[in-house]
Amino acid sequence: MTAEPSASELVDDFNAALASLTGPDGPFGWTVREVNGVSVRVYDNAIPDMRAVWTMSASHGDKDYLVYGDERYSYAEAHARVRALAHHLRTEHGAGPGTRVAVSMRNYPEWVLSHWAIISVGAAAVGMNSWWTRPEMEFALNDSEPVALIIDGERLERLGSARGEFPLIVAGHDGDLPPSALSWDVVADPSTAPDALPEAEIDPDDDALIFYTSGTTGSPKGAQLTHRAVVHNLMNMILLTACGDAARARRTARSGPEEPTPEAPPLVALLPVPLFHVTGCNCVLHPVTIAGGCLVMMYRWDAAEALRLIEREAVTVFTGVPSMSRELLQHPDWARTDTSSLRSMGGGGAAIPTDLVRRIDDGLSEGRPGVGYGLTETAGIATAISNEFYVANPSSVGPLVPCMEARVVDDHGTTLDPGQRGELLLRGPNVMKGYLNRPDATAEAITDGWFRTGDIAEIDADGWIYIKDRIKDVVIRGGENIHCSEVENTIYELDEVAEVAVFGMPDERLGEEVAAAVVLVGGTQLDEAGLIAHLEGRLARFKHPRRVWFLDEPLPRNANGKFLKRELRERFAPNL
Numbered sequence: 001m002t003a004e005p006s007a008s009e010l011v012d013d014f015n016a017a018l019a020s021l022t023g024p025d026g027p028f029g030w031t032v033r034e035v036n037g038v039s040v041r042v043y044d045n046a047i048p049d050m051r052a053v054w055t056m057s058a059s060h061g062d063k064d065y066l067v068y069g070d071e072r073y074s075y076a077e078a079h080a081r082v083r084a085l086a087h088h089l090r091t092e093h094g095a096g097p098g099t100r101v102a103v104s105m106r107n108y109p110e111w112v113l114s115h116w117a118i119i120s121v122g123a124a125a126v127g128m129n130s131w132w133t134r135p136e137m138e139f140a141l142n143d144s145e146p147v148a149l150i151i152d153g154e155r156l157e158r159l160g161s162a163r164g165e166f167p168l169i170v171a172g173h174d175g176d177l178p179p180s181a182l183s184w185d186v187v188a189d190p191s192t193a194p195d196a197l198p199e200a201e202i203d204p205d206d207d208a209l210i211f212y213t214s215g216t217t218g219s220p221k222g223a224q225l226t227h228r229a230v231v232h233n234l235m236n237m238i239l240l241t242a243c244g245d246a247a248r249a250r251r252t253a254r255s256g257p258e259e260p261t262p263e264a265p266p267l268v269a270l271l272p273v274p275l276f277h278v279t280g281c282n283c284v285l286h287p288v289t290i291a292g293g294c295l296v297m298m299y300r301w302d303a304a305e306a307l308r309l310i311e312r313e314a315v316t317v318f319t320g321v322p323s324m325s326r327e328l329l330q331h332p333d334w335a336r337t338d339t340s341s342l343r344s345m346g347g348g349g350a351a352i353p354t355d356l357v358r359r360i361d362d363g364l365s366e367g368r369p370g371v372g373y374g375l376t377e378t379a380g381i382a383t384a385i386s387n388e389f390y391v392a393n394p395s396s397v398g399p400l401v402p403c404m405e406a407r408v409v410d411d412h413g414t415t416l417d418p419g420q421r422g423e424l425l426l427r428g429p430n431v432m433k434g435y436l437n438r439p440d441a442t443a444e445a446i447t448d449g450w451f452r453t454g455d456i457a458e459i460d461a462d463g464w465i466y467i468k469d470r471i472k473d474v475v476i477r478g479g480e481n482i483h484c485s486e487v488e489n490t491i492y493e494l495d496e497v498a499e500v501a502v503f504g505m506p507d508e509r510l511g512e513e514v515a516a517a518v519v520l521v522g523g524t525q526l527d528e529a530g531l532i533a534h535l536e537g538r539l540a541r542f543k544h545p546r547r548v549w550f551l552d553e554p555l556p557r558n559a560n561g562k563f564l565k566r567e568l569r570e571r572f573a574p575n576l
Contacts, residue, residue, distance in 0.1 A: 105152035
């Protein structure tokens with residue numbers, strides 16, 4: 001019997017495979033080029049743009065592409081609808097390079113088809129958070145100034161009177177439409193689709209996507225992700241899969257002949273996370289599409305429904321936030337559900353606890369765990385690791401993708417040696433162009449092409465990355481980034497509030513939950529119900545504090561007057 005390889009042997013095999021695939025003669029060879037005034041590593045064989053990715057998928061023909069409830073769309077059917085919508089957007093709204101089209105809806109098939117139609121004509125798709133309140137929706141629309149808004153019925157009602165300000169395409173709405181609106185079924189009618197997409201000249205550095213991140217001062221920031229950035233994220237994901245396969249082949253060659261590897265089952269991915277985030281869009285939708293896989297969509301997260309879909313559709317890949325994997329494994333239906341089709345379970349959006357890595361590995365009969373680390377601003381993954389490589393080193397988020405550079409710096413910006421802890425900086429073609437209409441925020445986040453992640457990390461001698469802590473005042477709740485200052489600013493609108501500190505508290509299911517410590521103005525009264533009632537309609541509910549403490553004494557501060565949130569967290573943790 002061949003001995004199991006050690007963690008160091010696995011890393012050596014992986015790094016050797018990576019070096020071979022990215023060498024001068026490898027399929028993922030790269031060259032340093034200037035992009036937007038910055039020298040970055042660009043793949044020599046990069047796909048030119050995301051329109052090309054979509055047109056390549058037409059070869060998958062009658063294979064299942066999208067599944068939503070009882071609805072099923074083949075690639076051929078999806079292409080017909082995309083062509084019809086693309087021509088409508090071009091001729092009726094002037095959509096093309098330099099313009100934007102917003103999409104505001106749940107995870108419906110129409111979201112996917114709108115996405116491909118928009119970027120295929122060269123416009124940028126603005127992914128709006130479907131949980132936003134009306135003020136948040138209005139801000140993003142006024143900020144991005146789309147030539148059209150594609151929206152579902154629920155968000156149409158939420159937008160209220162502001163909906164008359166934008167040309168609308170409405171999906172899934174049975175009532176009367178506003179005068180400025182057209183029905184999705186009319187503009188995306190496959191029977192009217194021309195034989196080809198409208199022509200479009202797309203520069204790799206044109207915006208493809210605008211995804212909004214929570215704002216540090218109360219307003220979201222639209223990260224401008226170019227075609228080059230999104231293409232490189234897709235190629236990074238393809239490369240890392242190929243790298244794992246090549247590393248296993250190296251081990252097989254050393255140990256002698258083995259039984260032939262069985263053919264991999266068709267790719268079927270369950271989508272439990274929103275498409276308006278880079279995880280759902282860039283890291284699930286895009287790889288599934290280029291591979292000719294099937295995307296099984298969920299209206300909302302429900303572990304029992306997810307298990308039913310895994311069995312019914314023979315799902316092979318599950319990508320979500322860690323709490324979702326834990327809920328699946330702990331669900332009473334897990335043991336009586338056929339999950340043997342699963343080959344991968346994991347995702348990103350938050351660190352996966354090491355115990356969960358082992359639980360996934362033990363719980364899957366044919367699959368292994370996987371993780372990716374990245375940000376909206378990096379168009380997806382900056383690192384990723386899966387299978388036996390991850391099981392052997394569960395505290396790491398894996399090696400850096402080869403088209404990116406990373407360094408860890410101290411408070412003065414000095415680069416630290418391997419193994420030392422500091423802020424992680426990233427540079428590469430998949431770093432965003434900037435924040436839409438926010439040059440000051442862009443300059444603060446990016447210097448000479450280096451993006452400040454706000455995460456404390458270590459890089460070991462092999463180039464593998466370990467995320468240790470966070471600098472930014474952010475709560476990551478179930479994969480959603482919540483900037484504490486945005487919540488604090490809204491709470492401060494209450495006249496009764498003298499001081500407030502919002503911070504994250506550990507939560508087994510979601511990773512973190514939002515909490516708040518509040519000091520009231522003398523002689524006033526306010527309870528938790530009143531505070532939450534004030535937030536209703538102003539902030540999406542996932543940003544609302546789940547625990548509120550009212551204090552009789554001032555909040556603790558440091559010498560600079562900054563609230564000591566770590567002290568508050570430690571003080572209240574025993575009370576949870």
